[in-house]
Amino acid sequence: GNSVTQMEGPVTLSEEAFLTINCTYTATGYPSLFWYVQYPGEGLQLLLKATKADDKGSNKGFEATYRKETTSFHLEKGSVQVSDSAVYFCALRSLNDYKLSFGAGTTVTVRA
Amino acid sequence: SQTIHQWPATLVQPVGSPLSLECTVEGTSNPNLYWYRQAAGRGLQLLFYSVGIGQISSEVPQNLSASRPQDRQFILSSKKLLLSDSGFYLCARSDWGGNTIYFGEGSWLTVV
Numbered sequence: 001g002n003s004v005t006q007m008e009g010p011v012t013l014s015e016e017a018f019l020t021i022n023c024t025y026t027a028t029g030y031p032s033l034f035w036y037v038q039y040p041g042e043g044l045q046l047l048l049k050a051t052k053a054d055d056k057g058s059n060k061g062f063e064a065t066y067r068k069e070t071t072s073f074h075l076e077k078g079s080v081q082v083s084d085s086a087v088y089f090c091a092l093r094s095l096n097d098y099k100l101s102f103g104a105g106t107t108v109t110v111r112a
Numbered sequence: 113s114q115t116i117h118q119w120p121a122t123l124v125q126p127v128g129s130p131l132s133l134e135c136t137v138e139g140t141s142n143p144n145l146y147w148y149r150q151a152a153g154r155g156l157q158l159l160f161y162s163v164g165i166g167q168i169s170s171e172v173p174q175n176l177s178a179s180r181p182q183d184r185q186f187i188l189s190s191k192k193l194l195l196s197d198s199g200f201y202l203c204a205r206s207d208w209g210g211n212t213i214y215f216g217e218g219s220w221l222t223v224v
Contacts, residue, residue: 032211043202044215093211098144098163100213104155
């Protein structure tokens with residue numbers, strides 16, 4: 001079956017530091033890959049997505065590239081801000097599958 | 113529009129009482145609808161999904177149930193709440209044929 005593994009947190013960074021959150025997956029076929037962000041007390045927001053190999057999703061300074069050869073979709077941001085403090089979830093959805101498979105989530109705290 | 117309305121936003125209920133969480137969505141017809149739960153400090157668990165009116169699939173056996181009386185309405189219910197039902201409940205949607213799932217703002221349930 002499908003599964004997503006993402007690096008365990010919590011991750012604590014200083015403002016303007018570089019952020020990487022690793023995500024690897026196991027799936028049949030060619031899934032679509034997603035990163036969601038959950039700010040404190042809120043629901044999940046779609047941060048970015050990629051639907052095929054070598055696609056790069058980007059939004060709000062975050063980027064992730066769909067790497068089929070390494071089955072990875074690592075999230076990166078070059079210079080984080082305090083407002084980026086949140087929980088980040090990696091997820092996948094296989095073609096013809098109705099549901100998302102989520103990673104466990106990574107809590108990121110950015111200090112001023 | 114991907115608007116998803118969930119209510120109530122916050123709920124405190126005694127053990128053994130009933131539950132009804134409602135979700136309505138706007139936008140295209142025949143969306144796929146989902147209920148997820150997020151327990152404190154844990155990841156996301158898919159509870160139910162629906163591909164059409166009256167069509168409900170349960171992912172996890174428990175004392176919760178779901179119904180879809182109208183195309184854009186999805187209700188999560190329980191006849192008797194347990195302490196372990198406490199958590200953050202998220203309604204979500206994806207458009208028919210689409211691969212992206214969008215989430216509502218969530219409902220906080222505390223069973224006391």
